[in-house]
Amino acid sequence: MVKYQSQKLALPFAAVALVLFLVQLIAGGLLALYYISPDVLSGIANFNLIRAYHLNALIFWLFAATFAAVFYVTPILGERELWGQGLVKFLAAVLVLVVIGIFVTLPLMQNGSNIWAFNQPLLYEGKEYVEAGRLWDVLVFVGFLIVALVVLKTLPSPRKWPLALWALVIGAAGTFFLYIPGNIFFKSIPTSEYFRWWTVHYWVEGSLEIAYAGAIGLVLMLIIPDPRVRKIVDKYIFYDVVLAATSGIIGQGHHYFWIGTPTFWIMLGGVISVLEIVPLALMAIESLKIARELKQPFVNIPSLYFMVGILIFGFVGVSLLGLMQTWPWTNWWEHGTWVTPSHGHECMMAFAMGAIALLYFALPDLVGKPIDRTFVDWGKKAFWFMFVGQVILATSFGLAGTVQIYHYWILGEPWQSVLAARFPFVPGIIIGGAIVFVGYLYFAASVFRHLLFPVPEDPYTPPKIEKSYFNTFKGFSTLVVVSVLLSLIGTTGLWSFSSESVLTFKKLWIPYTLVAVAYIGLAITATLMAGKLARGIEYGHHLE
Amino acid sequence: MSALMYEKLFFSSFIGGILVALALYAYYARKAKRAEAEEIPYARLGKFMVLFSIAIVVILTPLSIDMTEAKRNPSPEQVTYNGVDAVEGWRVAIDYNCMGCHTIVGNGAYYAPELVYSARKAGDADKIRSVIDAYTGTKFMPFQLSDRQKDALTAWMLYLRDLNTNNWPPMKANDFSFASSFDKNTVRWYESFDAWAVYWVLTMVFTVFLVYSFLYWYARG
Numbered sequence: 179m180v181k182y183q184s185q186k187l188a189l190p191f192a193a194v195a196l197v198l199f200l201v202q203l204i205a206g207g208l209l210a211l212y213y214i215s216p217d218v219l220s221g222i223a224n225f226n227l228i229r230a231y232h233l234n235a236l237i238f239w240l241f242a243a244t245f246a247a248v249f250y251v252t253p254i255l256g257e258r259e260l261w262g263q264g265l266v267k268f269l270a271a272v273l274v275l276v277v278i279g280i281f282v283t284l285p286l287m288q289n290g291s292n293i294w295a296f297n298q299p300l301l302y303e304g305k306e307y308v309e310a311g312r313l314w315d316v317l318v319f320v321g322f323l324i325v326a327l328v329v330l331k332t333l334p335s336p337r338k339w340p341l342a343l344w345a346l347v348i349g350a351a352g353t354f355f356l357y358i359p360g361n362i363f364f365k366s367i368p369t370s371e372y373f374r375w376w377t378v379h380y381w382v383e384g385s386l387e388i389a390y391a392g393a394i395g396l397v398l399m400l401i402i403p404d405p406r407v408r409k410i411v412d413k414y415i416f417y418d419v420v421l422a423a424t425s426g427i428i429g430q431g432h433h434y435f436w437i438g439t440p441t442f443w444i445m446l447g448g449v450i451s452v453l454e455i456v457p458l459a460l461m462a463i464e465s466l467k468i469a470r471e472l473k474q475p476f477v478n479i480p481s482l483y484f485m486v487g488i489l490i491f492g493f494v495g496v497s498l499l500g501l502m503q504t505w506p507w508t509n510w511w512e513h514g515t516w517v518t519p520s521h522g523h524e525c526m527m528a529f530a531m532g533a534i535a536l537l538y539f540a541l542p543d544l545v546g547k548p549i550d551r552t553f554v555d556w557g558k559k560a561f562w563f564m565f566v567g568q569v570i571l572a573t574s575f576g577l578a579g580t581v582q583i584y585h586y587w588i589l590g591e592p593w594q595s596v597l598a599a600r601f602p603f604v605p606g607i608i609i610g611g612a613i614v615f616v617g618y619l620y621f622a623a624s625v626f627r628h629l630l631f632p633v634p635e636d637p638y639t640p641p642k643i644e645k646s647y648f649n650t651f652k653g654f655s656t657l658v659v660v661s662v663l664l665s666l667i668g669t670t671g672l673w674s675f676s677s678e679s680v681l682t683f684k685k686l687w688i689p690y691t692l693v694a695v696a697y698i699g700l701a702i703t704a705t706l707m708a709g710k711l712a713r714g715i716e717y718g719h720h721l722e
Numbered sequence: 723m724s725a726l727m728y729e730k731l732f733f734s735s736f737i738g739g740i741l742v743a744l745a746l747y748a749y750y751a752r753k754a755k756r757a758e759a760e761e762i763p764y765a766r767l768g769k770f771m772v773l774f775s776i777a778i779v780v781i782l783t784p785l786s787i788d789m790t791e792a793k794r795n796p797s798p799e800q801v802t803y804n805g806v807d808a809v810e811g812w813r814v815a816i817d818y819n820c821m822g823c824h825t826i827v828g829n830g831a832y833y834a835p836e837l838v839y840s841a842r843k844a845g846d847a848d849k850i851r852s853v854i855d856a857y858t859g860t861k862f863m864p865f866q867l868s869d870r871q872k873d874a875l876t877a878w879m880l881y882l883r884d885l886n887t888n889n890w891p892p893m894k895a896n897d898f899s900f901a902s903s904f905d906k907n908t909v910r911w912y913e914s915f916d917a918w919a920v921y922w923v924l925t926m927v928f929t930v931f932l933v934y935s936f937l938y939w940y941a942r943g
Contacts, residue, residue, distance in 0.1 A: 186835060209833075213833075215738065216861060216862065216928045218860055219832055220861045220864050221861070222866040224823075224864060224865075225822065225823050225831070225833045225834075226819045226820075226821075226822025226823045226831065227819075227822070228820075228830050228835075229822045229823075229833075230819065230822055231866065269893070287818060287819040287822070288864075288865060289865055289866075290814065290817035290818045290865065290867075290871075291817075292816070292817040295812065295928070297812075299816055299817070299910070302819070303816065304815070304816030304817060304818070304819040304821065305819075305821055306818075306821050306822070306829060306830050306831070307817065309819065309822070312770075322787075336835060344802070363816070365799070365812065366787070366788060366795065366797075366798055367795075367798075367826065367827060367881070367882065367885060368786075368787060368788065368794075368795055368827075368885065369787040369788065370812075371826075371827060372783075372786060372787050374829075415762065416764075416765070416768065416941055417768065417935065418812055420764075420768035420769070420771065420772060420935075421932060423772045423775065424768075424771045424772055424774075424775050424880070424928065424931065424932065425932055426929075427772070427775035427776060427778075427779055428775050428778055428779060428928070431781065431830075435888060435890070435900075436827060436828055436887045436888055436890030436891075436900075437827045437828070437885075438788075438885040438886055438887055439787070439794075439829065440785065440786055440793045440794065440909075440910065440912070440913045440914040441888060441904070441908055441915055442782070442912065442917065442918065442921050444728070444732075444888065444900075445731060445732060445735075445918055445921040445922070445925060446782075446921050446924065446925060448732055449732060449735060449736050449739075449925035449929065450925060450928050450929075451927070452736065452829075453928065453929060453932045453933075455935065456932045456935070456936050458853045459936070460939060460940065462942065464939075466732045506728075506732070506900065507729075509898050510892060511892060513828040513890060513891075514825045514828035514829075514832075514836050514839075515832065516832055518832075519832065547728060586836075587891060587892040587896070587898075588892070590843070590893070590894070595833065596742060633795060641795075667900045674893075675898075676898065676899065678883060680900055715871065722754070
C-alpha cells in the first residue's frame with residue numbers, strides 16, 4: 179500500500195491519461211480512414227477536426243500523466259502528505275473540464291464560427307498543435323500554477339531537492355510557458371510560424387525531454403535508495419540537460435530554413451541541429467552503463483520496458499530519423515512531405531512511453547498489489563505491440579514521403595496523383611497503427627485488472643533463460659554505430675534527389691534504395707537494441 | 723557558384739569543429755595520463771553554454787521576424803485582392819483551420835496540397851481565386867465561404883506566394899536548388915556570405931563544445 183494516502187490523488191489523472199490516449203488512437207485510425215476513402219466522414223467530422231483531436235488528446239494525456247507522476251512522487255520525496263489536497267482535486271476537475279471544453283469547441287472550425295477579440299481568436303486558434311482556444315489556455319495556466327504551488331508547499335526547501343526533481347519541475351513549468359508563444363496571433367506568417375515552433379520544438383527538444391530525464395532519474399532513485407545512485411543520476415541529468423539545451427536551443431533553426439526567415443538559419447540551424455544527436459547518443463550509451471551498475475534485479479518489469487522505449491525511440495526516432503532530415507540539403511526535399519511525420523511519430527511515442535513508464539511504475543504501489551506474472555506479461559506485450567507497431571507506421575510514412583518527394587516536387591503532379599503514389603504505403607500505416615492499438619488494449623487491460631481485481635500474492639521473478647545475442651548487452655555499442663551509419667545512408671538518399679542522376683536521368687533507384695535501406699535498417703536495429711537492453715536487465719544478465 | 727559556397731561554409735565549420743574537438747581531446751587525454759589534467763569545470767561551462775545559446779536566439783529573434791527596416795517579406799496588410807487584405811485572409815484560414823489539412827510553408831497536415839506551392843503554381847490572383855472557388859463545398863473541403871472570405875483567402879495566398887522562403891518548395895523555376903538565387907534571397911547585410919563568417923565561427927564553437935563533451939563524458943562514464 180502507498181505510504182501516504184494523498185499519493186492516491188494521482189489516480190484520477192492517470193485515468194484521464196488513459197482515456198485520452200484511447201481518443202488519440204481512435205482519431206489516428208479515422209485519419210487513416212480518410213486515405214482509404216475520403217467520402218465516409220467528410221462533412222460530418224472533417225480531416226482537420228479529427229487531426230486536431232489526435233494532437234490535442236496527445237498533448238493533454240501527456241500533461242495528465244506528468245501531473246499524476248508529480249503527485250505520486252512528491253509525498254515520497256517530501257516524506258509527508260501532499261499540501262493542498264483540495265486544490266489537487268480541484269485541478270483534476272479543471273483538467274476534465276478543459277478537455278471536454280476543448281473537444282466541444284473544436285468542431286466549430288468546421289463552419290468557421292470563431293470569435294475574435296483584441297485581434298486574437300478566442301474559441302480555437304486554428305494552427306497546428308495549438309488548436310485549443312484561449313479560454314482553455316488560461317485554465318491550463320491555472321492548472322500549472324496549482325501544480326507548482328502544491329509541489330513547492332509540500333517540499334519547502336528547494337535547496338535539498340535532487341537534481342532529478344528539479345528537472346521534472348522545470349520541465350513541467352517550461353512546458354507551460356512554452357505553450358504561450360505558439361498561441362499568439364501574428365499577422366505575418368513568418369512571425370507566426372517562428373513563434374509556433376518555440377512551442378512545438380522547445381517542448382520536444384527542451385521541456386519534455388528535461389521532464390522525462392528527471393522522471394527516469396527519480397524512478398531510478400526510488401528503486402535503489404543508495405546515495406551512490408543519486409550521485410550518478412545527478413551527474414547524468416546535469417550533462418544530459420546541458421548538452422540537450424545547447425544543441426536544442428539553436429537547433430531550433432532547422433524549422434527556420436524555409437518559412438520566410440533569414441538565410442543565416444541555414445548555417446546555424448543546419449550544423450547545430452545535426453549535433454542534437456550528441457546528447458541522445460550519449461544517453462543511449464550511458465544508459466547501458468547505468469544498467470550495468472544496477473546491482474539488483476529490476477522488479478517493475480513493465481515500467482523498465484517502457485523506459486527502454488523512451489531511450490530507443492529517443493535515439494533512433496528523435497535523433498537519427500531527425501538527423502536524416504535536418505541537413506538543409508535533405509530538409510529542402512523532405513519538408514512538407516510524409517517524411518516529416520515518420521520522425522514526428524517516433525518522437526511522440528518516446529514521450530508517450532515515458533508517460534506509460536511512470537504510470538506503470540506508480541500503479542502497483544498505488545493500489546497496494548504485487549507485480550504478478552500476468553501484470554508483467556501484459557505489460558511486456560503492451561510494450562512490444564506499441565513499439566513494433568509504431569516502428570512499422572513510422573517506416574511506412576518515411577517510405578511514402580520519399581516517393582512523394584519525387585511525384586510532388588520533381589514531377590509536379592496534381593494532388594490526386596500524389597495521393598495515389600503514396601497509397602501503396604497506407605496499409606503499412608494502418609497495420610502499424612492497429613498493432614499499436616492492440617498494445618494499448620494490453621496496457622489498459624493490465625491497468626484495470628490491477629485496479630479492480632484481486633491479484634495473486636506471489637510476485638513475478640524472471641525465469642532463468644539461456645543467454646543469447648538477443649538478451650544480453652553484447653554488441654550494443656556496435657548497433658549504436660551501425661544505426662548512425664544507416665541514418666547517414668538515408669541522408670545520402672534524400673540528398674541524392676538534388677543530383678543530376680535523379681533530376682535529369684531519373685535514376686530513381688538511387689534515392690529509393692538508400693532511403694529504404696536506412697528506414698528498414700533502422701527499424702531492425704531499433705528493435706534489436708530495445709530487446710537487448712530491456713531483456714538484458716529483466717533477466718539479470720548484467721548482474722554477473 | 724554560390725551553391726558551392728553554401729556547402730563549403732557549412733561543412734568546413736562542421737568538420738573543422740569535429741577535428742578541433744578530437745585534437746583537444748587527444749591533448750587532454752595525454753595530460754590525463756600524466757595526471758596533470760585539471761578537472762574541467764563543467765558545471766560552470768555547461769551553464770555558460772546554455773545561457774549563451776539562449777542569448778543568441780534572443781539576439782536573432784528580432785532579426786528573423788521582419789522587425790527591421792529592410793523587410794524580407796511583403797507586409798500582409800499591403801497585399802490585397804478586391805479591396806480585402808491578406809490579414810483578413812489569414813484570419814479566415816485560422817477560422818477554418820486550413821492548416822489541419824494543408825501545409826503552409828511546409829508546416830501543417832499532409833492531407834492536402836502545400837499552399838505556397840499551389841499559389842506559385844497558379845501564378846496570378848484570378849487563377850488562385852478560381853482554384854479556391856473550385857474546391858470549396860466539395861467533399862474535399864466541405865464548407866461554404868462567402869465571396870468576401872474567398873477574396874480574403876486569395877489575398878492571403880498571394881501573400882504566401884510572395885514570401886521569401888529561400889526558394890522552397892523545390893520547383894523547376896528555382897532549378898530545384900535553394901542556393902540558386904542566394905543573392906536575391908539575401909535581403910539584409912547580416913544574411914550575406916560576409917556575415918556568414920560570424921555564423922561560421924559560432925557553429926564551430928558549438929561543434930567543438932558538443933563533440934568534446936561527448937568524448938569527455940564517454941571516457942569518464
